[in-house]
Amino acid sequence: MDNDVLxxxxxxxxxDDEAATALGNSMAxxxxxxxxxxxxxxxxxxxxxxxTEGKVKLGRSSSDGRENLLAIMGPGQMFGELSLFDxxxxxxxxxxxxxxxxxxxxxxxxxxxxxxxxxxxxxxxxQLAGRLRxxxxxxxxxxxxxxxxxxxxxxxxxxxxxGRTADDGVHVHHDLTQEELAQLVGASRETVxxxxxxxxxxxxxxxxxxxxxxMDLERLSRRAR
Amino acid sequence: MDNDVLxxxxxxxxxDDEAATALGNSMAxxxxxxxxxxxxxxxxxxxxxxxTEGKVKLGRSSSDGRENLLAIMGPGQMFGELSLFDxxxxxxxxxxxxxxxxxxxxxxxxxxxxxxxxxxxxxxxxQLAGRLRxxxxxxxxxxxxxxxxxxxxxxxxxxxxxGRTADDGVHVHHDLTQEELAQLVGASRETVxxxxxxxxxxxxxxxxxxxxxxMDLERLSRRAR
DNA sequence: TGGCCGTTGTGAGCCAGACCACGGCTAGGA
DNA sequence: TCCTAGCCGTGGTCTGGCTCACAACGGCCA
Numbered sequence: 303m304d305n306d307v308l309x310x311x312x313x314x315x316x317x318d319d320e321a322a323t324a325l326g327n328s329m330a331x332x333x334x335x336x337x338x339x340x341x342x343x344x345x346x347x348x349x350x351x352x353x354t355e356g357k358v359k360l361g362r363s364s365s366d367g368r369e370n371l372l373a374i375m376g377p378g379q380m381f382g383e384l385s386l387f388d389x390x391x392x393x394x395x396x397x398x399x400x401x402x403x404x405x406x407x408x409x410x411x412x413x414x415x416x417x418x419x420x421x422x423x424x425x426x427x428x429q430l431a432g433r434l435r436x437x438x439x440x441x442x443x444x445x446x447x448x449x450x451x452x453x454x455x456x457x458x459x460x461x462x463x464x465g466r467t468a469d470d471g472v473h474v475h476h477d478l479t480q481e482e483l484a485q486l487v488g489a490s491r492e493t494v495x496x497x498x499x500x501x502x503x504x505x506x507x508x509x510x511x512x513x514x515x516x517m518d519l520e521r522l523s524r525r526a527r
Numbered sequence: 528m529d530n531d532v533l534x535x536x537x538x539x540x541x542x543d544d545e546a547a548t549a550l551g552n553s554m555a556x557x558x559x560x561x562x563x564x565x566x567x568x569x570x571x572x573x574x575x576x577x578x579t580e581g582k583v584k585l586g587r588s589s590s591d592g593r594e595n596l597l598a599i600m601g602p603g604q605m606f607g608e609l610s611l612f613d614x615x616x617x618x619x620x621x622x623x624x625x626x627x628x629x630x631x632x633x634x635x636x637x638x639x640x641x642x643x644x645x646x647x648x649x650x651x652x653x654q655l656a657g658r659l660r661x662x663x664x665x666x667x668x669x670x671x672x673x674x675x676x677x678x679x680x681x682x683x684x685x686x687x688x689x690g691r692t693a694d695d696g697v698h699v700h701h702d703l704t705q706e707e708l709a710q711l712v713g714a715s716r717e718t719v720x721x722x723x724x725x726x727x728x729x730x731x732x733x734x735x736x737x738x739x740x741x742m743d744l745e746r747l748s749r750r751a752r
Numbered sequence: 753t754g755g756c757c758g759t760t761g762t763g764a765g766c767c768a769g770a771c772c773a774c775g776g777c778t779a780g781g782a
Numbered sequence: 783t784c785c786t787a788g789c790c791g792t793g794g795t796c797t798g799g800c801t802c803a804c805a806a807c808g809g810c811c812a
Binding site for chain 2: 362364365368370372383384386387388390393394416417420423424426427428430431432433434435437438440441442444445446488527
C-alpha cells in the first residue's frame with residue numbers, strides 16, 4: 303500500500319504513526335484502467351475507498367439514459383462511504399477517468415477502527431460534513447448560476463485540486479472530455495463548448511485536449527460568482 | 528425538555544433510558560414564532576438543533592437576493608451540525624415556518640457524548656450520510672426533471688413526513704406559501720402555481736391555503752419519476 | 753496509409769420556464 | 783366596517799440553453 307498518500311488523506315491526517323501503519327495494513331489495494339468501472343449505481347457493497355493515484359468520476363444516470371456527474375475524486379479523497387452508514391445500494395457509478403489505484407476498507411474493519419478511536423469518527427464526520435456542504439453549494443449553483451458560471455466554477459475547483467502553476471498560467475490536466483465536463487455541471491456538451499470557446503476568446507484561458515491552461519484566474523473567478 | 532420527541536429522533540433512538548435522560552438534561556430549549564429567524568447564513572455558531580415541535584426552513588440567498596430552500600425540517604430532525612464538524616460559518620439561514628421549539632446542544636457538550644459512545648457517533652454518521660444522499664438526489668432532480676416533476680416529488684416528500692391520511696385523501700399541511708414551495712424546488716412561483724393548478728385540474732389533488740389534499744397518490748408518484 | 757471512431761467546434765430552430773403585469777381573495781388591524 | 787398587505791391565479795413575452803445537424807481534426811489499428 304502507498305502509505306504516504308493515505309497518511310496525507312484528510313481522514314487519517316490526525317492518526318499517529320503506529321495507528322496509521324496498522325490501518326494501512328488492514329486495507330486492500332485495487333487497480334483500474336481508464337474507463338473501467340469499480341461499481342455500478344444499484345450494486346450492493348459495503349466498502350469504502352480512498353484514491354491513492356489517478357482520478358475517478360462518480361456518476362448517476364436517469365431512467366432515459368442521460369448521465370450526471372456528482373464529483374471527480376483524486377488522490378487522498380474518499381468515496382463509497384454512503385452505503386456504509388446509510389445502508390442501501392450504491393447511489394452512484396464509479397468509473398476511472400485515468401488509470402487509478404485505491405485502498406479499500408470493509409464495513410466490519412472500519413467499525414473496529416471507529417469504536418476505539420474517537421479521532422477516526424471525527425475525521426469521518428468532518429469529511430461527510432464537507433461533502434454535504436459542497437453538495438448544497440452545487441444545488442445553489444444549479445438554481446442561481448447560468449451555464450458559463452457553473453463551467454467557470456468547475457474549472458476553478460479542478461484547478462484548485464489538480465492544477466500546476468507555470469509561468470504561462472495554471473495548467474489543469476483534468477482528464478475530462480467536454481462531454482464529461484458538461485455532465486459535471488449539468489448542461490449539454492454544446493453549451494459547455496461554447497462557454498469554453500468564449501472564455502478562450504477573451505484570453506482568460508487556453509484550451510487543450512482534456513486540459514486547460516488558465517491565464518486569467520482573476521476574471522474567471524469573477525465570472526464564476 | 529420534551530424527552531419523548533427527542534427519544535424518537537433517529538439520532539438517539541439507539542440510546543438506553545439512562546443515557547437518553549442524561550442527554551435530555553444537557554440540552555437547552557429554544558422557542559420561535561412563525562417567521563422568526565434562528566440564525567443567518569454567515570453567522571458563527573456551533574450549536575446543533577433538534578426540532579421538537581413545528582417546522583423550519585433552511586434557506587440560502589444569492590448575491591442578487593433570490594432565495595433557495597435546502598430543506599424543511601420537522602419534529603425529530605436535526606440541523607446545524609455542519610458547522611460542528613466542518614468548522615466555518617453557518618451555511619444556511621434557519622427560519623420558523625410555524626411556531627416551533629428546539630433542543631440544542633453545543634459543540635463541547637456533543638464531543639463529550641461522542642468520545643465515550645460509539646453509538647452516538649454512528650447515529651450522527653448515518654444521519655449525515657442520509658442527508659448527503661438526499662442532497663445528491665436533489666442535484667439529480669434539478670438536472671433531469673422538469674418543474675412539474677420536481678413539484679410532484681416535493682409534495683410526496685412532504686406528504687410522507689407531514690401527511691395525515693383521511694378518507695378523502697392524504698391531507699398535507701405543509702405550512703408553505705407557493706413562493707416557498709417554489710424556492711424549495713428551485714423554480715418561479717408562477718410556474719409552480721401552474722403545475723399545481725394542472726395537477727388539481729386532473730383530479731390528482733385539491734389545493735388549500737398552505738396545504739394540499741392528495742387524492743391520487745398513484746398518478747402523482749408516476750408524474751414524479 | 754487509409755479508414756474509422758472519439759472528440760471538438762459551430763450554426764439554426766425551438767421550447768420550458770423566467771419575468772412582467774395584472775386582478776381577485778382573505779385576514780387582520782385600526 | 784373599511785383598508786391594507788400578503789397570497790394566489792393566469793395571461794403574454796422573451797430568452798437561455800437544449801436538440802439536431804454537420805464539418806473538421808487527430809490518433810490508432812489494420
